[in-house]
Amino acid sequence: MTTTTTATPLGSRRVDPSAAVARTTSHPSFQETWVQTLAMAWRGLKKMRRKPEQFFDVLIQPLLFTAMFAFIFGGAISGSVSDYLPVLIPGILAQTAMTVCMATGVQLREDMDKGVFDRFKSLPIARIAPLAGPMIADLIRYGIASVLTVATGLAIGYRPGGGVLGCVGGVALTVVAGWSLAWIFTWLGTIARSAQSVQGISMMIMFPLTFLSNAFVPADTLPDWLEAFVKVNPVSHVVSAVRDLLNDGAVTGEVGWAVFGCAVVVAIFAPLAVRSYSRKM
């Protein structure tokens, strides 16, 4: 009774309802959930390969924003472009991760309106798989965007003090942070009425979070009330942590806080997203 649980080919023998009922399970096991999530990730990768235009934001933003911000703000904020790059690159990394996060939510919402989601809902699969699968596929997008940002920085004169290891650590932390924060937007995707509204709400969240942080300017130049907000903004912690990794190669307390913050976000928003997704059906 171990190998007979898989389906039999059509027409080979009669369907037996009582046997089918006997082998049902009341919940997907952890291993089944994992396999289902990977299958959904495979679907996400296939879609990415068929629709390369989805990668525009991932490719353009790091190139454009890094160069633009460096040359415009460099002199004003840090005295020179090369002095500004250690401040800016981690900031752009965080901003890029947020943009990709937003795309995750919007695309999930678009996807959920398609007929195939009806089938996903009717299949005996873990409710988290259709949400977590695309997010695993999105890890590639975070990876590409982060590497490209650092590469652009290097091309215009950034010399990270943390060396190769520091860069790898910084990029890794960006990917983890992006993936964790994406659960917020995934949750929005499950509660919003349309992809457009996800986009709208996400913009309203993303802009204050990235610009009202220490991503582009040192926090101590800000008015007191704003500085207070900037200091509690989780994006600031991620940016500081990435700075520590990239510029000093140091795993500081900020890195710990950033990872802890990410874990809290996942712990809150992943269950919320799964719950509202399950309710919708």
Place this chain on the structure above:
Amino acid sequence: MADLSAVRAEGLVKNFGDFRAVDGIDLDVRQGEIFGVLGPNGAGKTTMLRMLATLLPIDGGHAEIFGVDVRREPHRIRQLVGVTGQYASVDEDLTARENLWLFARLQGLASTRAKSIAGDLLERFDLQEAADRPLSQFSGGMRRRLDLASSLITRPPLIFLDEPTTGLDPRTRGQMWGTIRELVTDGSTILLTTQYLDEADQLADRIAVIDRGRKVAEDIPDALKTQVGDSTLQLRLADASDTALAADVVRRLLGEEPVLTPESGRMNIPLPDPDRAADVLIGLREAGLGISSVSVAKPTLDEVFLALTGHGAHESQARESQMEATR
């Protein structure tokens, strides 16, 4: 186990806002039969099916599938039921083969096994040639076949078919009917919804007629048809103003109530016995009422509805727009 019903539902209720889409439906589908749910658009057929398939929460009543409680054990239900929707629920961005492979993987088949099942199904549903083409190039019939194939990967003992042939051409429809009959031969039970009396008649062992969220009749197809009359005499009067007079003649001769369209002088008369058609024609001739066209047709869904509910199927369709609005 054998005498256990495939589907047993009592007093199913679904509300969309203050609109009651399904209003206390009882169902008892026996194992190994094709059970047809017949009704116009907006009658609540799809809503009922979606509740039974765990796609919509059940607002009231109780449902069991092979003895498993639908509300309490949705994950078990999903392992027992294959759902083929009104609109093909397959992934437009993948090929047919990739779709089947994905659905097989999701249901726990190992990768190579998933591949071989996908191949078998593509062959069985005559989709090998198109297997690796993007779905955007698929015809409606091909999509439906792929959709049905996707529901059969694990050979579920119960299959829901929501209007499986709506929008298909007659040849493709015939093929679909053949496939559905084969499924039953393999031992599956089928619950299908349809707007076509003819389809329910061809396929179903028993039919429930649903109107405005309620079940108005349930019987074997022959018994339902006898209630309506086996066939209908369709007349068009030469002079539309004679409609009322002609209707009197019919009532006097057959004791049946004709369905009238006075503006165009059309009249549909249920015939308990096709022989009586001649009586009507002779009666009209004797009354001096001219006819511009005449034909005998099988009863339509509209006539079944009129006979069972006292109003036409198109009136129920007004509900559909109401339902869309409250969704």
